[in-house]
Amino acid sequence: MASDTPKASGQAEPPRLLLVTRSPPYGSSLARSALDTALAAAAFDMAPALLFLDHGVLQLLPQQEGAASETRSHGKVLDSLPLYDIDRIYVDAAALLHFGLQDMPLPAAAEVVDSTGIRALLEGCDHILSF
Amino acid sequence: MNYALLVLAPPGSASRAALGFARAACARGHQLERVFFLDRGVENGMGTAVAPQGERDLPAQWAQLASEQGVELVLCISSAIRRGLLDATEAQRHEKVGPTVAPGFTIGGLGLLVETCTDCERLLTFGEGC
Numbered sequence: 001m002a003s004d005t006p007k008a009s010g011q012a013e014p015p016r017l018l019l020v021t022r023s024p025p026y027g028s029s030l031a032r033s034a035l036d037t038a039l040a041a042a043a044f045d046m047a048p049a050l051l052f053l054d055h056g057v058l059q060l061l062p063q064q065e066g067a068a069s070e071t072r073s074h075g076k077v078l079d080s081l082p083l084y085d086i087d088r089i090y091v092d093a094a095a096l097l098h099f100g101l102q103d104m105p106l107p108a109a110a111e112v113v114d115s116t117g118i119r120a121l122l123e124g125c126d127h128i129l130s131f
Numbered sequence: 132m133n134y135a136l137l138v139l140a141p142p143g144s145a146s147r148a149a150l151g152f153a154r155a156a157c158a159r160g161h162q163l164e165r166v167f168f169l170d171r172g173v174e175n176g177m178g179t180a181v182a183p184q185g186e187r188d189l190p191a192q193w194a195q196l197a198s199e200q201g202v203e204l205v206l207c208i209s210s211a212i213r214r215g216l217l218d219a220t221e222a223q224r225h226e227k228v229g230p231t232v233a234p235g236f237t238i239g240g241l242g243l244l245v246e247t248c249t250d251c252e253r254l255l256t257f258g259e260g261c
Contacts, residue, residue, distance in 0.1 A: 017248060030139065030258075033170040033210065040241035046249070127248045129137060130256045131170075 014124025015049035015088055017041055021131045025059040025074035034131035035077050042084035048129075049088035050081075051113075051121060057095040062105055082109060090121060133162045135251035137244065138172035139258040142189040146175050149257035150192055157200045164251065165203040166193070167244045168236075171259075173206040173216055178233035194235030205239040206232065 019041075021034040034050075041048045052059060064075035081089070087109040096102045096112065106112070113121065122128060134156050138149045149166070156163050168175055175189055182188040197204050212221055215231055218238050222229025232238060248254055 028171075029210070030170050033139070033207075036209065037169070037241055037244060041245045041248070044242060044245045046245055127254060128256075129244075129248070129254070130258060131139065 016126045017046055017048040018125040018128050019048045020051045021056040022054040024055045026069050030131050031059050042086050047085040051090045053092045054095050133252045135247045135254045136166045137256045138168045139170050141171040141174040145257045163202050165247050167205050169207040170210050173210045176206045176233050176236035179231050190233035197235040204236045205243050208238045211238050
């Protein structure tokens, strides 16, 4: 749909597929499902952009120990994203501030976006999957 | 309009909303080719679940939609098997009791969700928050 509509004015071409992930990394499997979907999309030559919103920014916390919760480390999956050409990662500035994480080291590809940037992202892409 | 749905929520209000949307879209003459169930959404396809008396049997209602409108109901394979939702093939492969998937549902990979993204005009997500 809407591939011929004007793209949002921004530095980069808007992503075709945007995955919005709002869940914390552990406790439920929803965050993991979002990343699995991202990897699947990349395997089909449709590498998505990822937007970490609300509690989703907690997925980016460093030094995660997956063994402690007897699950795979979410952080390790995140680290592997560049290998799948998933190199557009957006992080909700307000959520970072809310959790006091504004000084947290972020993945190299990450870009912190404010509400205006988030709106432009949501408007510009062709498809949104919201987790 | 050519619609598709992504259901992330287990049986409950969000899943009922998705079913309601699906019925309304079909009733209006729109196309609904596929509903993809992911994460806890796959619980909508649990064939061994028993709805309490007087409550809606969501797997049966989804299956009814599938048979009446030709909608494909796909459960994400990795979400499904970790929750005990197995078709005959998976039950045999993992040497478990089965099949446990409700009639009308099939099991498939996330590639089908990606394909759905590109093929449909509108893909609506129904998650816990709605």
